[in-house]
Amino acid sequence: MSCVYALSSSLEPSVVRYIGRSNLDDGEMRRLAHLTEAKRGNRSHKNNWVRSVQKAGGEIVSTVLESGMSWDESASMEIFHIAHHRSLGCNLTNMTDGGDGTVGCTKSVETRAKISASRKGKRLSDEVYARQAATRTGKKRKPFSVEWRANIGASFRGKPLSAEHRTKISNGLKGKRKGIPFTAEHRANLSAAQKGVRHAAERNAKTSATMLARNKIIREQQRGENNDVAC
Numbered sequence: 001m002s003c004v005y006a007l008s009s010s011l012e013p014s015v016v017r018y019i020g021r022s023n024l025d026d027g028e029m030r031r032l033a034h035l036t037e038a039k040r041g042n043r044s045h046k047n048n049w050v051r052s053v054q055k056a057g058g059e060i061v062s063t064v065l066e067s068g069m070s071w072d073e074s075a076s077m078e079i080f081h082i083a084h085h086r087s088l089g090c091n092l093t094n095m096t097d098g099g100d101g102t103v104g105c106t107k108s109v110e111t112r113a114k115i116s117a118s119r120k121g122k123r124l125s126d127e128v129y130a131r132q133a134a135t136r137t138g139k140k141r142k143p144f145s146v147e148w149r150a151n152i153g154a155s156f157r158g159k160p161l162s163a164e165h166r167t168k169i170s171n172g173l174k175g176k177r178k179g180i181p182f183t184a185e186h187r188a189n190l191s192a193a194q195k196g197v198r199h200a201a202e203r204n205a206k207t208s209a210t211m212l213a214r215n216k217i218i219r220e221q222q223r224g225e226n227n228d229v230a231c
Contacts, residue, residue: 001025001155002074003067004081007034011058018046018093019065019082021074023155031062046093075099146210150217 005027007018022030038050050060066077078098086092161169182190199207 001068002071003027003069004065004074004077005030006063006065006081006085007031008061008063009053009058010061011053011056013061016085016090016092017049019078019085019098020094021071021078023071024151025064025067026151027062027064031060035060044093045095049093146214147217150214150221153218154221 002021002023003025004019004021006016007020008014008016018034020027020030020034034046034050038047038054053060065081066074069077076099080098082092082094082098
């Protein structure tokens, strides 16, 4: 299921500055994606606003406006909320009227050449690299929860791919290892590397508990879908 969300600053939580939509019933993942995009230095009204909030010591806050709808329905609701908040006088950073975003947007050869030329020869200083390394040292990526992974799977389940999409995926995989049988030597090496390897009992217990919880969530979602169909 999809949702429509709003972004605001913790310094001004009641002031909406961006309206977007997500293919999950939670705008948190899109919020994190916006933060990553701004951190990479991408220039846009929205990214400039995100960086200005962070520079002032604030945080970007995500609020779900509408949820429990299909992806097509979220497009219509995004258009509605952008128009509604603009009518209220909100200075939105959205570059479009909604419903489209940049999905399917292809830059011209000339535009890509200009972007490439503007970035050639540019390199971050050693000081910047050192600061980036220092902020990541000792930090471990937080694992995604079982429920989060199950929600992602559910959001994609039942969505048919177009013939063009399937062709592109097929062309992208051609010539790659996937689907090509390993040689006898390769299989022997893999077998030798795994012989004698035993996982700790604690790890096995955690893996078992994770899979049981995941299967439980999936079964509950399937029962809910079946009940909806029966009604």
